[in-house]
Amino acid sequence: MKKLFFLACLLTTLQSMAQLERKLETENEPEDLIFHAPRHINLYTVEPLDKNTLHFAIMHTFGTLDNGGRNLFGLDNGANIRFSLEYGASNKFSVGFGRSGMDKVYDVFARYHLLQQTRNDAIPVSVSFMINAAANTADYSFLPEPRPVFQDRLSYAGQIMIARKFSDAFSFQLSPMVAWFVNPDPIFQIETTENLYLALGLSGKYKISGKSSLTLQYIPNLNNELRNNLGIGIDIEAGGHVFQMYFVTSQALNEQYLLAGGNGVPGEKFRLGFNVNRIFNLKK
């Protein structure tokens, strides 16, 4: 009986040896999709673009919810809309431009991806940088002289994005942010006359199904008394598009206005927001 058992063991080991051993080709594969898109509610993420791809994003934020159904919860109030195109010059570096309706601001920006989180945690976080330069092109000809000249209308922003996918479901990003207005004229749609704004962006994603996630954004201000930005929403992936719907306390859609534009009280002063992200491939 013992011998039969021995034979059985021998046979099973030989049998399993006969099959090829399953081995991963590389252990330090980069982590996929820490976030669904290069955008997460209003903030940039560590998601890189591949070389020769184009990221097209349309973002909208509508009026406040507090007027209720009469204004279709703010949708009648007209939206701040931002269009942006970002081009992947390499797998680590991308450049783009955008235009936001609020104050008719045009901006150019760049993102650089320094580190990418790997699955085996050899690199535990992804780290990226973003900088932009923006110009307010609103028409102020109704103002008496001296009107803001081009130089006065410039503003800059930068941020470091540090993100980690903690599990298949949960990802988190920390983004220290800075914005600078050359001449923060009270006519601009910002709430103070400070030049410098510091804040800490916090972005969270919790996957609820294969193709959708709950999203959260909180941006505490660090050097002023403005209210902090809060956003909650949902990301939905639909075959190549990423739709992002959210409630947020600010109508601003670029970094400098997000930090300087002030925020409503969460709840009644929430605004409905809606982003569409699409990646185009320019190869071939």
Next chain:
Amino acid sequence: MNFSRRFYLFTGLFLLSFTAEAQKFQTSEGKVEFLSKAPMSEFTGKSDKLHGLIDFDKNMVDFYVDMNTVKTGIGLRDRHMRDNYIETKKFPFAEFTGKIEGFDGPIMISPGQSIEVTVSGKFKIHGVERPMVIPGTITKNSKGNQLEVKTQFNVLLGDHDIEIPKVVFYELAEEQKVSLEAILKQQ
């Protein structure tokens, strides 16, 4: 006593059979292609890291590929494939293990000869295993030390619990045409 002696003799012979010159062919750089033909978009995912084994002595056919190595030409689509559809972190491999039909003993194939075979076995992807019968051709080179293997078969994603997006923009076909081409070297 008698049983014991017979037992050791049998075991010895059994082990000996493994040391005889094996008709065992192997590769780690075969090519595999997944063709997705959806109404609005057609694309292929390709890998040249297919591992394969054909053992004529034991009549075993064994192939696998690390799905992380499959590339469709668009990085974001690859990431969606890995993250949402195949879930390569949990289920990294697509694999097939089976035996060539119609042969009872060891399979003989002479140098330069090409045979049509039917292989029946189990195909596993996304952690879900299904029985599958796959036709293919095996050609031995004139030196007799290499096998060229070619096959094509279809896989239904639904059979393996891989959900395809049902909203608006179809990009992924339910039926994936799998083509496989490999040169296996004698071990």
